[in-house]
Amino acid sequence: MIREVIFVSGFDSIIGHEDVVEHLKNAIETGKVSHSYIFYGDKGAGKKLMASTFAMALQCEKDGFEPCQTCDSCKKALGKNHPDIIQVTHEKPNSISIDEIRQQLILDVDIKPYNSEYKIYIIPEADKMTPQAQNALLKTIEEPPSYAVIILLTENVDGLLPTIQSRCIRLDMKVVDDALVKDYLMEHLQVPDYQAEVDASYAQGSIGKAKEAATSEDFAKMTENVLHILKNVNRMEVFELVDAIKEISQDKQNVNDYLDMMMFWFRDVLMFKATREIDNLVFKQEINYIREQASERSYEGLEKILEALEKTKTRLRANVNFDLAMELLFLTIREK
Incomplete structure (x- = not known):
């Protein structure tokens, strides 16, 4: 990608x-x-x-x-x-x-x-x-x-x-602190603050990966697709979720990137629920949606979602049926 x-x-x-x-x-x-x-x-x-x-x-x-x-x-x-x-x-x-x-x-x-x-x-x-x-x-x-x-x-x-x-x-070559990666993207590649935060978190300490994300139209599109699903998952009909799974399945080789972005989102929801603070969120620009989901979801429910994301990665590494693995994940996310 x-x-x-x-x-x-x-x-x-x-x-x-x-x-x-x-x-x-x-x-x-x-x-x-x-x-x-x-x-x-x-x-x-x-x-x-x-x-x-x-x-x-x-x-x-x-x-x-x-x-x-x-x-x-x-x-x-x-x-x-x-x-x-x-x-x-x-x-x-x-x-x-x-x-x-x-x-x-x-x-x-x-x-x-x-x-x-x-x-x-x-x-x-x-x-x-x-x-x-x-x-x-x-x-x-x-x-x-x-x-x-x-x-x-x-x-x-x-x-x-x-x-x-x-x-x-x-x-x-050790990983680089997210704050240094973010500052570099903003100063040298003129990446906006919000996008630099996302790119740096996605890169997980890899300056090369962050540069690639910052200069990739495909990555920007993927982020947009993931956010659309996450912001609306509680309101989406079953057929809409099926369509979302089909869209992700067209990009199977990069499914771990999708799952990583989902993990960032639900960690943001969990962190905001616990602290009510915005500064340390990856998706701080989406605070209205994060605040809404933090009020709707329980601590236990959020922990289950994060566990389900890890399980999905494990299942896909074990070559479990892709659509089935994603359906199980979305069902967990849909549960309050």
């Missing part, structure tokens, strides 16, 4: 991850750049952005620890056509073969950089390398040319061989 968006600029524009940024800046400034790194974190945590920024800074002709973004090298990096920054790709979605590692890295690394100090290889989804591919790469990591820098990006560090892990510097 949401396309991936990578906004490369400089370290100063990266939100959160201060310890990782400090480590990489220090490595550049002191000249103690490792030959191999593992950037580890959840999807959308900013691994590609961090790796791309690091690579651009290493190759920058101004020799600073921040990429200048104006020299020929930086311009090539920004245009994704830098000959000495290579992103390893793979054809099969769930596997990186030994042939792909050999052709794109092992056989290429002995060729000296074209016009840079370093030759940098970025391997997204590195845990998808087959054991054979990892073992082949290990030899290069153990005895790299002086100019080689290999950066492995992964959401699953345990998918990498222990021998690979032990020879790389591991940098963990």
Whole structure:
């Protein structure tokens, strides 16, 4: 549903991850750049952005620890056509073969950089390398040319061989506070306050996921559809709920996004019922509907709905019939 968006600029524009940024800046400034790194974190945590920024800074002709973004090298990096920054790709979605590692890295690394100090290889989804591919790469990591820098990006560090892990510097990309994500969206992408609140909550600490949501028409449409259902679910006829289920079923691959938005809504209702405060609500712009549902629903009923949402996620992961799972969920939501 949401396309991936990578906004490369400089370290100063990266939100959160201060310890990782400090480590990489220090490595550049002191000249103690490792030959191999593992950037580890959840999807959308900013691994590609961090790796791309690091690579651009290493190759920058101004020799600073921040990429200048104006020299020929930086311009090539920004245009994704830098000959000495290579992103390893793979054809099969769930596997990186030994042939792909050999052709794109092992056989290429002995060729000296074209016009840079370093030759940098970025391997997204590195845990998808087959054991054979990892073992082949290990030899290069153990005895790299002086100019080689290999950066492995992964959401699953345990998918990498222990021998690979032990020879790389591991940098963990932790989630970013929602308030920082919201501020970034408002300041840099001019996202309105209300939408930034929703995007930041949906992103759950992932600045990349928040950017994707903020720039996606599909996400805005999904939010609109979910809110229509949630605001009117108590007044909707059975046939209208069936139609709503059919509409969601057309976007099954993103059903967890729908369920997450529903959880935010009912947590808002529960929080308002308990505190009568608006400031910490995700959907504060819909306060009239939230206030109405808080008065109509019991604490026990709201807890049951939140449990039903978690159960629905579990059922769908277990490949339970989609329509049945959603019908059971809506029946729970309809009960006062």
